[in-house]
């Protein structure tokens with residue numbers, strides 16, 4: 001950390017603001033976790049009370065597109081982490097890694113859209129029963145969050161300027177980063193539960 | 198220790214930045230107060246229409262009936278009746294009690310009582326109010342849709358709330374409104390929690406915080422954890438209604454996968470039981486403080502009170518099944534939920550005994566806030582005890598969905614929280630608006646309200662025990678109910694009396710806020726918590742110098758007091 005923080009000192013004030021911001025972000029992530037946990041609770045109930053899964057003669061969703069999505073969002077978490085490191089070091093290359101993250105986030109969304117249209121082309125629509133209901137609603141809800149998070153990435157553009165003050169912008173970077181990683185984890189859980197199992 | 202320094206900003210000058218888009222926690226608190234009082238009026242009118250229908254079935258509602266229900270000549274029609282109790286419950290819980298106790302007093306008190314200049318995130322705070330307004334508009338918009346507003350009960354159980362039960366747009370708007378309000382309250386909760394942790398004045402440990410802050414903080418924690426659960430339920434309900442998903446559809450099971458209406462009940466009550474504590478915790482905290490302030494005694498076992506409130510908060514997350522005994526749960530589950538629910542009696546009894554301990558042998562000053570606080574002790578005691586009958590599986594199977602339940606939950610959350618809210622308004626009026634309310638009329642308001650409340654809710658419990666079912670348009674079509682018309686009429690007259698007495702409050706309040714010339718002193722009640730160390734009304738930066746806390750909030754009659762008063766400011770050191 002010492003080298004990373006070299007361009008500014010860790011004053012008491014600055015640490016105080018970091019802690020404050022991370023407490024708030026923790027609460028926020030708890031609320032979002034509860035939202036997705038409740039959805040998964042619903043899934044669990046349907047899954048456990050159904051003799052066969054998927055019910056009503058549906059076939060499992062082809063894993064090809066969801067797997068690509070998983071890989072994309074995992075890499076985007078890595079690129080964000082890289083960007084964050086470089087930002088703290090005020091390294092010029094941070095531009096590149098933020099750009100990668102945006103591109104990966106965008107391709108994740110494209111994959112999701114392709115998944116939906118693929119299902120539609122197979123004649124599976126959201127109103128066709130509980131299985132498609134779950135697949136569509138959960139991916140929609142997650143995607144809506146990803147879209148918001150993706151736009152939040154643009155809120156980080158000011159961190160790319162010359163001569164920035166890390167102290168002023170760091171909490172913004174940390175928080176958006178946590179949200180981005182969080183959505184990655186949620187997707188991974190959804191991939192394992194509603195697609196794999 | 199405040200984690201960082203909050204600077205003094207210049208006071209806003211324009212009307213918009215001062216009253217509408219204010220970042221100041223005190224202004225936002227007042228905005229929530231007006232919002233809550235407005236909705237309290239609307240919800241109260243709806244309650245009167247429900248009661249009128251039960252006492253005088255088939256007779257037109259007086260004065261405004263003809264205007265509201267022209268097609269029936271002023272009589273409340275059956276479908277409107279369902280809409281009325283739904284909107285009444287929803288409005289009272291989410292749009293009246295929540296904004297007043299949590300929105301108004303949470304915002305107003307937390308920074309002042311812990312010695313901060315504002316909330317940790319003022320912008321978030323402002324947004325929280327404006328989102329609440331948007332939600333209120335969504336909710337009320339339902340009233341103007343062709344099939345009317347939501348009518349599936351405040352619990353909005355499927356299939357009443359799916360397209361089968363409620364084809365109209367009103368239910369969709371209701372669901373969206375609740376979702377949006379959840380977002381607003383969650384934003385508030387984020388602020389409250391962070392503020393309490395990071396912005397306490399130097400020297401203020403958690404147990405030096407007034408119990409009001411404890412109550413508000415615990416409420417915020419429950420809000421942050423459980424509102425999203427309701428949010429998820431609302432989201433899926435909206436999907437069912439708008440996109441045709443099958444989550445809560447029972448009838449669809451045969452043709453296309455299995456939906457599950459009961460699932461919604463689980464999701465609703467996982468949120469719903471904590472919600473009743475969300476409503477009551479701030480009132481508990483406020484009353485615990487006020488009892489000590491006006492008995493001129495330290496709060497008895499203040500630490501134990503704080504810890505029992507915390508215990509109740511934790512236990513409240515695992516008892517929700519007691520709302521669902523009649524849904525064919527396995528006996529193993531019902532017994533477990535019953536046992537867990539009964540466990541809550543232990544911490545409840547501790548802090549209730551502490552209340553009595555606080556006033557025991559106190560030199561009580563019977564000012565209006567104290568009267569209302571003692572009222573809370575009484576009605577919450579009754580409400581809490583009647584809860585035991587509902588927590589017990591065997592008795593609940595009979596009492597479920599009767600007026601006994603309605604009486605019980607009104608005692609606990611309507612009567613207690615309402616009286617607690619009034620106590621808070623009378624008490625903090627000088628700090629909020631710089632004037633005192635008229636004490637005589639405050640007492641008149643108290644006594645009529647207190648008698649009215651008990652007439653209403655005691656009456657409800659009696660008819661419920663006799664078997665009167667809730668949510669019925671005209672229960673008197675059943676023969677065994679016919680003899681209960683007189684007592685229902687009594688309940689309604691009590692409600693009308695109580696309703697009218699609120700006019701006294703409104704006039705008193707509006708007069709004190711806008712017209713009263715006489716200014717209140719900085720500390721009219723002679724209380725030592727931090728907000729009373731600054732002028733009334735408090736300046737926009739609250740504290741010129743951030744105070745240093747040297748003793749607890751309830752130092753009365755302590756032999757080690759330093760001044761010649763019978764209390765000690767928290768900024769003063771005991772000998």
Ligand code: HEM
Pocket residue numbers: 241244245247248282283285286287289290294349350351352603607610611612614615653667668669692
């Ligand atoms: C003090 C004046 C009040 C009166 C006279 C009153 C009266 C009523 C009546 C007659 C019902 C209909 C019960 C039924 O048919 O099932 C009802 C329901 C309800 N009230 Fe109140 N009420 C009052 C205040 C409040 C307050 C302050 C709250 C908020 C905490 C509240 C919360 C509810 C709820 C949640 C319901 C259930 C609605 C439903 O069945 O979906 N009430 N009230």
Ligand SMILES: [Cu+2]
Pocket residue numbers: 469470473516517519520
């Ligand atoms: Cu409960």
